[in-house]
Amino acid sequence: MTDADFDYEDLGLVAGLEIHQQLDTATKLFCACPTELREPEAADHTFTRYLHPTKSELGEIDDAALEESMVDREFEYLAYDTTCLVEEDDEPPHRVDREAMETAMEIGQLMEMNVVDQVNVMRKIVVDGSNTTGFQRSMLVANDGEIETSGGPVGIEDMLLEEESCQRVAETDDGVRFSLDRLGIPLVEIGTKPDISSPEQAREAAQRIGMLLRSTGKVKRGLGTIRQDVNVSIAEGARIELKGVQSLDDIDDLVRNEVRRQVELVDIADELGERDAAVAEPQDVTGVFEGTDSGVIGGALDSGGAVQAVRLAGFDGLVGREIQPDRRLGTEFSDHAKRHGAGGIFHTDELPAYGVTESEVTDLRAAVDAGPEDAVALVADDPQTAEQAIEAVVERAETALEGVPEETRDALQDGTSRYLRPLPGAARMYPETDVPPVEPDPSEVETPELLTEKVARYEADHGLDSGLAEQVAYGQRWPLFESVVAEGVDATLAAGVLESTLTELRRDDVPVEQLSDTHLRETLALVDGGDVPREGVEDLLTALAEEPDLTAEEAVDREGLGGVSDDEVREAVTEVVERNADQVAQQGMGAFSGLMGECMGALRGKADGDTVSSVLREEIQKRA
Structure with missing residues (x-):
């Protein structure tokens, strides 16, 4: 089935947006540090952290944070001459920045939202290193708004004021390197209700929200200052959060490709059910590949590694099935394996290949007791990584039997996505006790003029054409x-x-x-x-x-850009005309265009083009 065949209403497409926009304030949300980004080379010292998940106030640990913590990584932070103790998590946060709160209220008014009576700061657990504290501070400012689209109104569920995360600079041998200059920049997160029913409406809603945000004149511009997350599901699928959409132009393609992925996964689950498919226990099959010509597998074994494999009963032909452009069910398995440090997986739908021979495939099938209807997936790496990675493949294969697993996915530039982590739940939030509540007063701010209204005003008041006004x-x-x-x-x-x-x-x-x-x-x-x-x-x-x-x-x-007198203009033009007297005599006004450029060059931009043009016409007419 192609994307053009999809009837989104029949599939029960439901989508919503989360728009994250940095605010252009003088200082950060919880400290007085500047909000300008610098090059990593400008850092004057570094420090490291190891982060671990904490329990919520209900005594629960969020699944997404738990999985993230299973990857053992060191986080290195680049600090600058302006970096303060709040950013380094060595001092409690200060009070909420007033300018950020006022800007958030302006945005809320543009979306017809209700500002809450009291703003309370919460901690949202994040242990991927993007915050030195292991959590992000967030607060609900307004809710229950609405925007208009050509496909009908889209409700605005809520708007949060948050601190921006650190900027990822590089992967290191031990973990990840971050820059602290972005950490703490005020950020609004705007979440729509699941009222979006087509890819085109998703893009239009994002464009509308973007226009409203820019109408305040108080948001940052440029790459990385605004990010869109898209939540997508179909009736027989599951809610998927597509994280980190950088361009509005990508939104409709991402929604289409996610719908296709879910349709394919549902179809695969149905076929696996008909085949009575199952997932076996992993096995060590290192002996099958002794002396292999496969560079990947041989390299792992030469370094003391192992090969782990799992029989996927009834999966033959389905692991290699495309579910998004250039991405297959096997790619999904590989994404999960990579989360545990493996370089990827091999599976029998693509073998023999990559140096793995036909006889090795036969021996592999025999080693795990795989029949003609079965597929086999394998991982070659150091023993611990291979074991963890193959277990991740097992878990993902088991969810393939059920259909579409709920998860957060990383939006890629080609309009597809890859597995990132489990969908976060309520267990990641708990109250922030270091920052007092804020009682916002919406009457203190005025509703900004919309950019669309500004365009109309520029046309009417200043006589600009529509394109220039926009x-x-x-x-x-x-x-x-x-x-x-x-x-x-x-x-x-x-x-x-x-x-x-x-x-x-x-x-x-x-x-x-x-x-x-x-x-x-x-x-x-x-x-x-x-x-x-x-x-x-x-x-x-x-x-x-x-x-x-x-x-x-x-x-x-x-x-030497000052203007010249009329006499100097005429003198320069006369000199050009006399130098080209033969051309003027032959072509008359036909020589105008070429001589005009020569005149402007002679005057070096010191004279107005209209003045030069008028004088040149006079001099040509005299001689013609």
Whole structure:
């Protein structure tokens, strides 16, 4: 069955979103440290932690945290000159950042949510190293909202204010290296109700929420500052959390591929039931592969490793069945094995291959008593890893008999996903006793103007065309645009420079990130006032980007970008025309285009193009 054959209503597709957005506050959520990211090379010291799961207030340990803790890893943290004791978990957290709380309330108003009477901070157990404490601090701020989509309204279940996790830098021999500069940045998590019934509606809902978030003007922009999780299930499947979707463009493909995966798994379970399939106990089959030509298996054995295998009764032909593009049931088994340190698995649906011979496959089947209807999966690694990995394969194979297991999956860039961990439960939450409750007052904040409303206003008030108005409104510099226009700068000039010109310079590898609002404000004032021709804007901004310590006036003087008089323009144009007298005599106004470029080059961007054009036409007409 292809994706085009799916009737999502008939399948009972239900989906919901969790949107995680960093807030652009001056300081972090529970301390006064800055919220800017730095390069790992800027770290000035490191420290390590080993994390273990704790019981909730009900005395339970979360399954996801328990599985994570079974992987023995050391976590190394890169700290900076601004890193404080709160970030290192050597001091209790401070009070909740006021700016973050106010921004969260603004977002809640845009989604028609009800702000809670009292905000209480909770601890959410996380032992994957992404937080030095072993938990993430989170608090419910608002609930029960709604957004509109073309497929109908989508309810907003809740909005949490949380601290961002550490940034993963690299895998190490002993574990994982993280950077602390991202830890503690305020983050809102917005969860929709399961009202989404198609891949297209999922994408549209995410786009709508993204627009509302950016309407505040108080959220961070750029790669990694917003992440989407998508919860997907079909009637005969199970709830799956697709974690870490980086791009809105990926959401509909991820939903389609997850629906396909669940449809395939349900079909596989039905066929396994008809075959009366079962999963046997694992066995050591190291002897089968003595002297093997397989590089993977031989390498493991040469290092003192072992080969563990399991007979999957009735699984023949199904382990290799594709359930997502380029991903099979065997890939699912392999994902689970990898969680325990193995490099992957082999299975008989793909063998003989990878140096494993036909005779070795025959001997392997005999060793585990596998018949023609059976499949065999095997792991080659050090003895402990091989045992743990094959047990993980056994567990996943047993769930294949039942259908679709509930789990959290890692969203991949190709629109597919892989197993990450079990679906977390309520046992991961318990109260934070170090931070006092907050009683928010929604009357203290105003509802921001929507970006869609801003676009309409720019068109009506400033005469911008719809495309340019949308670029400015959805861009990051609209506050500067509004400020300079209020000071009298032409709106079309300001919009064109802040959007089109900066984009062109960025494509030409000009370091525009070095340009401050002051640089841009001064440049626009000089151009609007006629002190610098519009043709000189790119040269001026390039000079400022390359030497940010200069003022705009200093850059104009150094680059010689000041305007020229009308007499100087006519003198330069006359010289060009006389130099090309024969061409003018032969072509008349047909020579205009070529001579215009030559004139602008002679004036080096110091004159306005309209002025040069007018003078050039006059001089050509005199001679024609």
